[in-house]
Amino acid sequence: MRVGVLTGGGDCPGLNAVIRAVTKSLINHGQCEVLGIADGFEGLMLDPPGVKPLGWDEVSGILHVGGTILGTSNSANPLRDAATLEHVGRNVRALGLDVVVAIGGDGTMSLAHGLAEQVGLTCVGVPKTIDNDIANCERSFGFDTAVATATEALRRIESTANSHHRVMIVETMGRHAGWLALEAGIAGAADVILLPEIDFDLQAIVDFCRGREQRQRYTIICIGEGAKESGASLTVRERIEQSPDPVRLGGVGHVLRERLQPHLRSEVRTTVLGHVQRGGDPTPFDRVLATQYGHHAAQLVLSGRFGRMVTLQGGEIGSVEISRVANTQRTVPLDHGLLTMARDIGICLGEPCKQDARPAAAGSH
Ligand code: F6P
Numbered sequence: 343m344r345v346g347v348l349t350g351g352g353d354c355p356g357l358n359a360v361i362r363a364v365t366k367s368l369i370n371h372g373q374c375e376v377l378g379i380a381d382g383f384e385g386l387m388l389d390p391p392g393v394k395p396l397g398w399d400e401v402s403g404i405l406h407v408g409g410t411i412l413g414t415s416n417s418a419n420p421l422r423d424a425a426t427l428e429h430v431g432r433n434v435r436a437l438g439l440d441v442v443v444a445i446g447g448d449g450t451m452s453l454a455h456g457l458a459e460q461v462g463l464t465c466v467g468v469p470k471t472i473d474n475d476i477a478n479c480e481r482s483f484g485f486d487t488a489v490a491t492a493t494e495a496l497r498r499i500e501s502t503a504n505s506h507h508r509v510m511i512v513e514t515m516g517r518h519a520g521w522l523a524l525e526a527g528i529a530g531a532a533d534v535i536l537l538p539e540i541d542f543d544l545q546a547i548v549d550f551c552r553g554r555e556q557r558q559r560y561t562i563i564c565i566g567e568g569a570k571e572s573g574a575s576l577t578v579r580e581r582i583e584q585s586p587d588p589v590r591l592g593g594v595g596h597v598l599r600e601r602l603q604p605h606l607r608s609e610v611r612t613t614v615l616g617h618v619q620r621g622g623d624p625t626p627f628d629r630v631l632a633t634q635y636g637h638h639a640a641q642l643v644l645s646g647r648f649g650r651m652v653t654l655q656g657g658e659i660g661s662v663e664i665s666r667v668a669n670t671q672r673t674v675p676l677d678h679g680l681l682t683m684a685r686d687i688g689i690c691l692g693e694p695c696k697q698d699a700r701p702a703a704a705g706s707h
Contacts, residue, residue: 344440345377345443351471352416352471354482361445372644374643378411381412382413416587440464445639446471448477449587466651467650472515477670484628488619495618496526496529504560507555509602517591524680524684536598541570541571541573542569568591642661649664650662
């Protein structure tokens, strides 16, 4: 069998671990020929296509290395017009690809689904994203590393917040899902956690920070980039028109600073963590998960179970049809146990305050 491997969408720690596990498993057990496709689906849109053979040597020594040896793109759209689709189909046939292992997020899975329908390109998907927002999958690799990075940042912010008696806002990535802000916020002892799933009430945050000005004298706010004030719009950093997902979020931490500052005695500062959350070496957890995912993807290929994406559900590695993942996002359910726990330990989620529940203003420190 001739198997293509590509990494699509925004990069994240653990991609190389998947490439390594897929390639080694296919070579070891299937005597397959493995071709690495450059820069996501873009490699299949080029003339000639951007591909290179992947052997044991090419994928050795990369388990712990961040980024992707294949390159990636979150703006390449092979479905953009009929001519591009036809060209991709021609390339796939000329390369003699039996199946492509597409390692990516919901955007990549949507493209894989579209290509299967339109040019008959069969794919096996592997879920990656620091956002942890892929449907039917409890955990994408890369998320644990991003949580660790954001947590470390929150801990560093705390000492300077404490010294200056400031309100410090830390903005995480995560798009329209609050998983990253929620887990990093809890692990980094944030006092206020604001998520895309819960529109925040400015007065509730003002009251909470004022309460802390009297007592602890500093406050840490962790906000996901997709969060917004009730009645406001999303904060969009830029639009990349050719991208399958053109909207790039970012900057809501600055918007919140401007809204909060007039109401507080403490100075308010914002740090936007940005792409530092996507970089660096994967954590041991992500190395193991990515290796399991890559190994399972190879098993799906070898058993001819195409059109499926590897998943983790109920703690077990398995797979679902890519069609059940494409064009859907997994956000934090409003009844999630971590939200209940956060409220119970006094973390403010930006919800309108019930007057009789004010003592919680102590926060989590
Ligand atoms: O999906 C991963 C992610 O890092 C999001 O959290 C973020 O909104 C987006 O990608 C940023 O994309 P770009 O690298 O194009 O700025």
